[in-house]
Amino acid sequence: MTARHVFVVAGEPSGDKLGAALMDGMRARLGDTVQFSGVGGPLMTARGLSSIFPMDDISIMGLGAILRQYRTLKARIRQTADAAIAAQPDVVITIDLPEFSLRVAKEIKARSDLRCVHYVAPTVWAWRPGRATRMAAHVDHVLALLPFEPPYMTAAGMACDFVGHPVVTEPVATEAEAGAFRAETGIGDAPLLMVLPGSRRSEVAHMLPILEGAVTRVAEARPDLRLVVPLAGPVAETVRTAVQSWPGEPVCLDPGTDNAEALARKRAAFKAADTALATSGTVALELAAAGTPMVIGYTMGWLSRQVIGRLLLTDTVNLVNLVSDTRTVPERIGTDCTAEALAEATLSVMADPGAQQDAMRLTMERLGAGGADPGLRAADAVLARFGAWKKPGATARL
Structure with a gap:
């Protein structure tokens, strides 16, 4: 050959x-x-x-x-x-x-x-x-x-x-594994919000303060709220340090990209989360694969907002919305990405977590599941x- x-x-x-x-x-x-x-x-x-x-x-x-x-x-x-x-x-x-x-x-x-x-x-x-x-x-x-x-x-x-899309081939945790994660972390039956700040240094720098404000507001409305925060390699320590002072007793998950145990724990956390608050990106598809309803936010520097905001051709950048041809996932992008707006959307999804399920299933099918x-x-x-x-x-x- x-x-x-x-x-x-x-x-x-x-x-x-x-x-x-x-x-x-x-x-x-x-x-x-x-x-x-x-x-x-x-x-x-x-x-x-x-x-x-x-x-x-x-x-x-x-x-x-x-x-x-x-x-x-x-x-x-x-x-x-x-x-x-x-x-x-x-x-x-x-x-x-x-x-x-x-x-x-x-x-x-x-x-x-x-x-x-x-x-x-x-x-x-x-x-x-x-x-x-x-x-x-x-x-x-x-x-x-x-x-x-x-x-x-x-x-x-x-x-x-x-x-x-490779997301369709990745393992998804079982309900039993999700339950074990909740038990191991002491979360129990508390409402669990997964927060995903992103994997790039520049986007994390913009999003962390906004996400902190959103989480603080959600925790005020839901005092029993718990947080889980998966860490991405390039920004792991930055995010870990930042979330230590957040409400909800954050559980940080190490990147563990080449560690089977860490990856299994991350999958269990995705399945265990009731809702996710995420920086826009392909993580939306990981959440859809796990069946975790989400709220998406994204902002950037002033210059990028001015340029991209004027050129955007679509009313959504969320991949679940786009692939399923629906608009069930709430998005707060650019100047709309504020702590107040994200908190309001998150509380709304927490109150009605089933609204996104059909769109998430259709997305996986169209991306090549099976x-x-x-x-x-x-x-x-x-x-x-x-x-x-x-x-x-x-x-x-x-």
């Missing part, structure tokens, strides 16, 4: 998870004949990737944060492109984080003939639809997580495959095009 080399770039925990599943899918098809290089986190490095620099260096979101670290990001873009061109892989696969990934692809295409795949279609259905046309100049193939995304990509001139593993589908989608993609042996153009 012909040896293959895949250069993979991920810049945040969700991308690391996608990259790990893709690597598993590639190995399932190609065995040890495939090798990987690039940028990734703990899940990808556990599968043999030697990251050329720490993934956290590029886990930045928001125009203000990007501008403040522009020189560092520019250097990392160049370093990543240089490494890809030097490696001469069969294919380069960038994963999500378009602020970084698509600039890497552009740099690679300007200096070589390497084939570029981007995993996770940019949200051109939500804002800046012109991005699809611009990225088509340096991206050959897109792997989409959401079923309604391929037409946007193919219309711009790129191949695109819907490969399903079908082939998305990581394997993603690998197959890439490998299916290898016959037409002869290894270019490109010469770098410096």
